[in-house]
Amino acid sequence: MKKILIIGGTGMLRKVSEYFIEANHEVTIIARNLSRLEHLKNKYKEKEDSIQIISADYANEILFLESIHSLLKSNDFDIALLWIHSFADSCKNQLIEILYHKNSLIQIYDVKGSAYYHPQSLLKYNDKCYSIYLGYQKENDTSRWLTHNEISAGTIYAITHELKEYIIGQVSPWEERP
């Protein structure tokens, strides 16, 4: 049984949250919308002791990091999964440092949009993390973005196989993105 923290686990990664809950891990999910968080938790009434939900907004860096500090007073995590929009990179990098400070052995999986993979990208990435890149899918002569199911399945695969770097779909050729 692992202790898993998921930031942004109620949207496209909801099935990842559900996968780890159903596999009897202790799962803490953070997002803003409390009713969506409660909806997810209520689906697993028999496992409610192993599910923790926290409403916090990473756009408010100070308050968000305060809630992380108070969470870590009584919790240790083996795995953290981060789906944090790039506008909050500063908050994400501080979060990563805080999590490592608490447990140097934590595995942090950072889900990134394909823009992070572009060779000329100015977006910085943190090489302490395991990286999961969201690519696109080619279908016949066209390409499309990933579905939520594909994103969740790929993320579960990367975490359960402890992959340092994993691309869901494909990121090249860059010019063939949808």
Ligand SMILES: NC(=O)c1ccc[n+]([C@@H]2O[C@H](COP(=O)([O-])OP(=O)(O)OC[C@H]3O[C@@H](n4cnc5c(N)ncnc54)[C@H](OP(=O)(O)O)[C@@H]3O)[C@@H](O)[C@H]2O)c1
């Ligand atoms: N390459 C690709 O295929 C690719 C790449 C990137 C994105 N996408 C697509 O883009 C769509 C939009 O992305 P999205 O991020 O809106 O997806 P999402 O996963 O549906 O929502 C983001 C998740 O993070 C939480 N969240 C958002 N802002 C937050 C904040 N400020 N503080 C704390 N938690 C926050 C959300 O819950 P709350 O709203 O309750 O906070 C939710 O759990 C997705 O549906 C995905 O399919 C595709």
